[in-house]
Amino acid sequence: MTAEADDHSESMVSRTLREEILTGRLAAGSRLTEAGLSSRFGVGRGLVREAFQKLSSQGLVISRPRRGAVVAPEAPREIRNLIIPIRRTVEVYALRLVFDELDAADFAAWGEILDRMRDACARLDYHAIAEADLAFHRRLLERAGQPDLIIIWETLVGRIRSHFRKTQKLSADAMEIHEEHRALVESFRGRDLAAAVRLLKEKIT
Amino acid sequence: MTAEADDHSESMVSRTLREEILTGRLAAGSRLTEAGLSSRFGVGRGLVREAFQKLSSQGLVISRPRRGAVVAPEAPREIRNLIIPIRRTVEVYALRLVFDELDAADFAAWGEILDRMRDACARLDYHAIAEADLAFHRRLLERAGQPDLIIIWETLVGRIRSHFRKTQKLSADAMEIHEEHRALVESFRGRDLAAAVRLLKEKIT
DNA sequence: GTCGATTATATTGTAGACAATCCGGGGACG
DNA sequence: CGTCCCCGGATTGTCTACAATATAATCGAC
Numbered sequence: 001m002t003a004e005a006d007d008h009s010e011s012m013v014s015r016t017l018r019e020e021i022l023t024g025r026l027a028a029g030s031r032l033t034e035a036g037l038s039s040r041f042g043v044g045r046g047l048v049r050e051a052f053q054k055l056s057s058q059g060l061v062i063s064r065p066r067r068g069a070v071v072a073p074e075a076p077r078e079i080r081n082l083i084i085p086i087r088r089t090v091e092v093y094a095l096r097l098v099f100d101e102l103d104a105a106d107f108a109a110w111g112e113i114l115d116r117m118r119d120a121c122a123r124l125d126y127h128a129i130a131e132a133d134l135a136f137h138r139r140l141l142e143r144a145g146q147p148d149l150i151i152i153w154e155t156l157v158g159r160i161r162s163h164f165r166k167t168q169k170l171s172a173d174a175m176e177i178h179e180e181h182r183a184l185v186e187s188f189r190g191r192d193l194a195a196a197v198r199l200l201k202e203k204i205t
Numbered sequence: 206m207t208a209e210a211d212d213h214s215e216s217m218v219s220r221t222l223r224e225e226i227l228t229g230r231l232a233a234g235s236r237l238t239e240a241g242l243s244s245r246f247g248v249g250r251g252l253v254r255e256a257f258q259k260l261s262s263q264g265l266v267i268s269r270p271r272r273g274a275v276v277a278p279e280a281p282r283e284i285r286n287l288i289i290p291i292r293r294t295v296e297v298y299a300l301r302l303v304f305d306e307l308d309a310a311d312f313a314a315w316g317e318i319l320d321r322m323r324d325a326c327a328r329l330d331y332h333a334i335a336e337a338d339l340a341f342h343r344r345l346l347e348r349a350g351q352p353d354l355i356i357i358w359e360t361l362v363g364r365i366r367s368h369f370r371k372t373q374k375l376s377a378d379a380m381e382i383h384e385e386h387r388a389l390v391e392s393f394r395g396r397d398l399a400a401a402v403r404l405l406k407e408k409i410t
Numbered sequence: 411g412t413c414g415a416t417t418a419t420a421t422t423g424t425a426g427a428c429a430a431t432c433c434g435g436g437g438a439c440g
Numbered sequence: 441c442g443t444c445c446c447c448g449g450a451t452t453g454t455c456t457a458c459a460a461t462a463t464a465a466t467c468g469a470c
Contacts, residue, residue, distance in 0.1 A: 014258075033450090033451070033452090034451075034452070035450090035451070035452095043424080044424055044426070045425085045452090046251055046254070046423090046424065046425070046426095047423090047424075047425095049251070049255055049452090049453090050254055050258045051258075053219075053255045053258040053259045053262075054258045054259060054261075054262040057259040057262045057263055057356075058262055058356070059352065059353060059356040065452085066430085066431055066432065066451085066453075067432075067451095067452085068432095068451070068452070072352075075351075075353040076351075076353075079353045079354060082294070082295070082298050083353075083357070086291055086294065086295075086357075089287070089291065090287070090291075093287050146280075146281075147264065147267075147277075148264060148280040148281075148284045148288075148364050149284060151262075151263070151264040151360060151363075151364075152288070152291075152360055152361070152364070155356060155357055155360040156357070158356075159353050159356075159357070238420090238421070238422090239421075239422070240420085240421070240422090248454080248455090249454055249455045249456075250422090250455085250456095251453090251454065251455070252453090252454075252455095254422090254423090270422085270423085271421085271422060271423075271460085271461055271462060272421095272422085272461095272462070272463095273421070273422070273462090
């Protein structure tokens with residue numbers, strides 16, 4: 001859908017696969033064969049192998065020698081309980097870094113993401129909701145302009161992709177997810193840092 | 206069990222390069238050419254490229270398309286100040302996980318690492334000291350047996366490799382580094398969790 | 411002598427070929 | 441009837457070859 005021509009610094013293969021894993025489109029345990037992905041993406045096996053290395057270093061894929069690659073299982077609950085406060089710390093740090101510099105371009109980008117999220121909520125498309133949620137937070141991290149921050153954040157979110165499944169319980173209240181994110185952006189726009197931090201933390205579970 | 210001989214899951218190339226970067230043997234900004242490393246390690250360029258992907262995902266290497274790869278600079282001080290407490294949290298978490306299960310094999314492994322560290326301190330070989338220090342902490346994390354924990358830890362240490370350079374200031378007191386680690390292992394052996402946590406935190410700066 | 415354009419070299423991007431290894435099925439044997 | 445062994449297909453591991461691009465070196469104009 002998206003993510004094609006722009007950023008050659010990261011191959012389309014690894015980016016697409018990561019998104020599919022994080023959003024749950026690719027279930028944990030799914031087998032990933034080099035030839036299959038190679039023909040699916042229309043690239044050589046070398047590029048697929050490079051993507052596997054990257055994803056396995058991020059813990060999204062488990063690659064055992066001569067046995068192929070599978071989508072990694074989620075982290076156990078105890079680990080997630082360790083990670084969630086860390087992720088809150090990192091995102092709040094990023095938020096404070098950029099809070100005073102947010103401009104119209106930022107709000108436009110978030111607005112676009114919110115639109116996609118609203119549509120996804122309306123359709124009850126939880127993969128798409130997760131995708132928009134990820135994009136929402138990623139935008140904040142990338143705005144901070146600190147590569148080190150992004151790398152840590154990516155490692156962290158790779159471990160708690162499951163939390164999108166919890167939201168499936170809500171079903172009827174799916175639109176609430178969109179509403180909460182909209183309120184968060186409003187707190188950005190209103191320059192209310194305290195409220196923004198509080199809302200942001202609430203969103204990371 | 207082990208982590209050495211078998212481990213094709215991580216190529217020698219990426220492991221060696223990571224260690225050289227973390228210990229400072231490879232300075233930030235150093236240019237990494239595929240052909241050069243290919244002939245140095247006696248493998249094809251494909252494997253070198255796979256290593257680059259892994260290292261760049263860990264933030265140790267910056268790889269710009271068509272422009273080659275260089276060793277990434279260290280994180281700025283502010284980011285390090287964010288990361289250090291996180292690393293403390295993660296390592297203390299791992300310590301609590303394994304503390305009651307530590308056995309003779311663990312102490313033997315740490316003893317060996319301590320020996321190497323003592324020799325390195327005696328020679329004032331700071332790269333080797335850093336290497337032993339890394340091995341020391343890695344052993345703790347690997348002992349916890351949680352892949353997710355290791356992945357996060359690796360990302361974190363990749364960002365604060367600089368702290369080994371600060372220790373260079375001590376020069377004459379280099380042996381103190383070894384002594385502190387020895388004391389830490391003693392607190393493990395004495396089953397003194399509170400002291401162990403305190404000493405471990407002190408060591409992460 | 412300096413600056414700019416052009417050629418030459420070095421390096422990366424990608425694909426494909428071949429060998430090594432794993433996995434599942436089928437048959438022989440007890 | 442079950443177990444073991446062997447084989448064929450599928451998959452991974454690795455390298456080399458070729459094309460595309462960046463970097464440098466060279467040469468000419470002013």
